[in-house]
Amino acid sequence: MISFRPTEEERAFCEVAKTIAVEEMRPSARDCEQRRSVSASIAKRLHELGFLGLELPESWGGLELPLISQAQIWQVLSYGDLGIVQGLPGPGEAASLMRQTPEHPVWRPYRDAGQTGIWPTVAFIDGEETIEVRRSRDGYRLNGTSAPVRRAAFADWVVAAGKDNEGEPVIVVFDERTWETIEGDFRLGLLAAGLGRIRFSDVFAGNDRVLARGEEASALLGHARARQCVLEAAKEVGLMEAALDYTIEYTAGRKAFGQEIAKFQGVSFTVAEMAFECRGARNIAWAAACRVDEQGRAAEGFAWRALARAHRSVRYVTDQAVQMLGGHGYVQEYPAEKWMRDAQAQVLLYARETDWFIRRGEQLLDEQKERVAP
Numbered sequence: 001m002i003s004f005r006p007t008e009e010e011r012a013f014c015e016v017a018k019t020i021a022v023e024e025m026r027p028s029a030r031d032c033e034q035r036r037s038v039s040a041s042i043a044k045r046l047h048e049l050g051f052l053g054l055e056l057p058e059s060w061g062g063l064e065l066p067l068i069s070q071a072q073i074w075q076v077l078s079y080g081d082l083g084i085v086q087g088l089p090g091p092g093e094a095a096s097l098m099r100q101t102p103e104h105p106v107w108r109p110y111r112d113a114g115q116t117g118i119w120p121t122v123a124f125i126d127g128e129e130t131i132e133v134r135r136s137r138d139g140y141r142l143n144g145t146s147a148p149v150r151r152a153a154f155a156d157w158v159v160a161a162g163k164d165n166e167g168e169p170v171i172v173v174f175d176e177r178t179w180e181t182i183e184g185d186f187r188l189g190l191l192a193a194g195l196g197r198i199r200f201s202d203v204f205a206g207n208d209r210v211l212a213r214g215e216e217a218s219a220l221l222g223h224a225r226a227r228q229c230v231l232e233a234a235k236e237v238g239l240m241e242a243a244l245d246y247t248i249e250y251t252a253g254r255k256a257f258g259q260e261i262a263k264f265q266g267v268s269f270t271v272a273e274m275a276f277e278c279r280g281a282r283n284i285a286w287a288a289a290c291r292v293d294e295q296g297r298a299a300e301g302f303a304w305r306a307l308a309r310a311h312r313s314v315r316y317v318t319d320q321a322v323q324m325l326g327g328h329g330y331v332q333e334y335p336a337e338k339w340m341r342d343a344q345a346q347v348l349l350y351a352r353e354t355d356w357f358i359r360r361g362e363q364l365l366d367e368q369k370e371r372v373a374p
Contacts (some may be wrong), residue, residue: 010069014076016049021080026242029081029338032192037154038087047118051077052088055095055227056119057102060111064099067227068289071234075282078238082342085235086150086193093124094159096224097171097211106173106211110157123155125198126225127162133172135164139207140172142200145182148349152196153183159211160200161221169217172205179203189341190349222300226292229303232350233285233310236343240278240314243321243339247271251324267324274320277313284309311347318343 006014024042032038046052054070056062065073078085091098091110098107113120125131131144142160146152158174182197212220248271251262261267288306292299318340322329329336 006072007069010072013069013073017051017073017076018079020045020049021077025077025080025084026335029084029192029335030332032081032084032087033338034191036191037194038084038089038192042084043089043118046077046088047090052090052119053114055099056091056114057099059102060098060114062099066289067230067293068286071230071285071289074231075234075238075241075285078235079242081192082235082239082346083190083192083338085238086190086346089121089151089154090119091122092151093224093228094122094157096227097159097220100220100223101211104211106209109175120156121151121154122157122159123149123152123198125149125158125160125162126221127160131160131162131200133160133162133164133170135166135168135170139209140164140170140205142172142203142205145197145199148195148197150190150193150195150349152181152198153194155181155194155198158198161217164213168214169221170213171211171217171220172209173211174203174205174209189338189343189345195345195349223292223295226300226303229307229350230285230289230292232346233281233288233303233306236310236314236346237278237282237285239339239343239346240274240281240317243318243336244271244274244278246335247274247321247324250328270320270324274317277317281306281310281313307350311350314343315347 020042024045028039028042032042043052050063051073053060053062054065054073056064058064074085098110101107102111110120110122125146127133127144127146130146131142134141134143142162146160156175156177158179159171160174161169161171164170178200180199180201182199184196211217248262251267251271252260254261256264262271285306288299288302291302318336321336322340325334325336328334329340331337
C-alpha cells in the first residue's frame with residue numbers, strides 16, 4: 001500500500017515553500033505578470049534554498065530528491081503562483097535528463113556554471129513533430145519552429161529532442177545561442193513564464209552536442225517525460241488548492257438575503273465538488289510519483305493518467321472559482337481570473353487530455369502485441 005504521509009524532511013521543505021509561496025510569490029504575481037518575468041529576488045531566494053535544484057544530481061550540488069518529495073514541494077510553490085513557478089530560471093524539464101546522465105561531457109559547462117550562481121535557464125523542446133532533424137556524417141542539422149515552450153524568451157541553453165530523417169530518436173544540446181526566439185503572448189496566462197517559439201534555421205549540432213541517440217535516447221526521453229508529467233500535474237494541484245481556499249474564504253465572508261452565500265445549497269455543493277476534484281487529482285499525482293520512482297513497466301501510463309486528470313480538474317476548479325465570485329471573478333483586483341487564465345495556458349502548453357490518452361492507448365497496444373508474439 002502506498003502511504004502519502006509526508007516524511008519529516010518533506011514537511012520541513014513544504015513549510016518553507018508554503019511561507020515563500022504565500023508571503024513572497026503571491027503578492028508579486030501581478031507585478032511579475034506585467035513585467036513578463038520572475039523577479040530576481042524570488043529566483044535568488046529559491047536558488048539559495050535549493051528549490052531550483054530539486055531534480056539535479058547530488059554530485060552537481062543538487063538535492064536529487066525522490067519524485068514524490070518534489071511533487072509535494074512544487075505543489076506548495078504553485079499554491080503561491082503558477083506563472084512564477086513556470087518562469088523560474090534553472091534546468092526545467094531538462095533536469096531529468098541531467099539526472100540520468102550526470103557524467104556526460106555535454107553537461108560539463110552547465111554543471112560548472114551552476115557552481116558560481118543561479119543555474120542557467122534551459123528551454124526543452126519535444127520536437128518530434130515540429131523540428132526536422134537531418135543526419136550527416138559529423139552531426140545533425142535542425143530546421144523548423146517549435147510549439148510554444150516556457151522560458152524560451154530568456155533561455156541560455158536549449159535541449160531539443162526529435163527523430164532524424166531515418167526515424168532514429170536523438171537528443172541534442174545547445175549551450176550557445178544558435179537559435180531564434182519568436183516571442184509573443186501565445187497564451188492568455190502564464191505571462192511570467194517567458195513563453196515563445198524556438199526556430200532553427202539550418203542549425204548544425206556536431207556529434208559532441210549529442211546527448212543520446214537510438215534506443216538510449218528513447219529510454220531517456222520516456223523516463224524524463226514521465227517525471228515531467230507528474231511534476232506538471234502536481235503544479236496544477238497547487239493552483240487548484242489556491243482557487244479552492246480562496247473560494248471558501250470568499251463565500252464564507254459574503255452575504256446575500258441575510259446569510260453567508262456559502263450556506264446556499266448550490267454554492268456548498270459546488271465547493272464540495274471542487275474539493276473532490278482537488279483531492280482526487282492530488283492523490284493520483286502522488287501515486288504516479290511513487291510508481292515512476294520505482295521505474296516499473298507501467299510507470300509512464302500512471303504519469304500520463306495523472307496529468308490528464310489534473311488537466312481536467314484544474315480547468316473545472318478555476319472556472320468554478322470565477323463563477324463563485326460572480327462579477328468579481330473577472331476583475332483583476334481578485335486573483336481568480338488570473339488563476340483561470342493560467343490554468344487554460346497550462347493545459348494548452350502540456351497537451352490536451354485526449355493526447356495523453358492516445359499515447360497511453362498506443363503503449364497498451366504495444367504491450368499486448370508483445371504478450372501475444374510467438
